[in-house]
Amino acid sequence: MRYEAERQLLVETIGDMARWGLIETTGGGLSVRADNGDIIVTATGSAFARWKVSPRDMTVISATGELRERTGGVAPVGALIHMAAYEMFPDCRAIVHAHNAYVLAFASLGMGVPSCVNQLDTLGEVPCLVADDTAVKGGVLSGESDRPPVELPDGIAQRPEIAAVDTYQLIPQLKEKLGPRAGELKRHGLACVLYRHGAFVFARGLTEAVENLARVEMSARTAVFQAILRGGLAGVEPNLLFPEAAASTKQFADA
Numbered sequence: 001m002r003y004e005a006e007r008q009l010l011v012e013t014i015g016d017m018a019r020w021g022l023i024e025t026t027g028g029g030l031s032v033r034a035d036n037g038d039i040i041v042t043a044t045g046s047a048f049a050r051w052k053v054s055p056r057d058m059t060v061i062s063a064t065g066e067l068r069e070r071t072g073g074v075a076p077v078g079a080l081i082h083m084a085a086y087e088m089f090p091d092c093r094a095i096v097h098a099h100n101a102y103v104l105a106f107a108s109l110g111m112g113v114p115s116c117v118n119q120l121d122t123l124g125e126v127p128c129l130v131a132d133d134t135a136v137k138g139g140v141l142s143g144e145s146d147r148p149p150v151e152l153p154d155g156i157a158q159r160p161e162i163a164a165v166d167t168y169q170l171i172p173q174l175k176e177k178l179g180p181r182a183g184e185l186k187r188h189g190l191a192c193v194l195y196r197h198g199a200f201v202f203a204r205g206l207t208e209a210v211e212n213l214a215r216v217e218m219s220a221r222t223a224v225f226q227a228i229l230r231g232g233l234a235g236v237e238p239n240l241l242f243p244e245a246a247a248s249t250k251q252f253a254d255a
């Protein structure tokens, strides 16, 4: 089995994240990039196995998603975002995606995470990428999408409807919002959140990536506590992409 050290590091990191409440059973994904560009990534389904993973449960793909070594499942579709980020950020060697609770308070409002603690100041702005998953997936599954289907390499789970969300919506926004800041990775990590979904952090190594994720989550938590001290329920925000449902939720909040 190749990349034993990287596989072991991923397993230990997942255990640490679970211990510190930084990873959820609803999804997520971790990867590291080897010197030759290969990507060692957690396999699809790892979250649903409640992250009980071993080194064999990691998948090795090339920079373009071809299977290099398969000892368990294939990579999740979200690996497309990992691949795009590694291409965009030459100094990035590790990526963590997770569905953190406090991050989601902001991501679900379509907001980036505000810096409310000194530790997040270092990372700079944490923007929110907004994708209309339901519409894009529906378009692909019904055959009514006006965009060509995404051809998925063999190392990635064959889910073209999810791939369309990543390829046509999230990755272009990632390029636009964080691409110009690639040079910052020489000094510190970068992070963003996905609307109604979770967080992504990009760093020079896996330890730094997890530490950065903890900073983002800590700042989000502090911001929520600030809102409790100063704000109220009026700020609750339903899906911005479903205006009718949003109106009925607003009625409920006003009652």
Ligand SMILES: [Zn+2]
Residues within 6 Å of the ligand: 027, 028, 078, 097, 098, 099, 197, 198
């Ligand atoms: Zn996710």
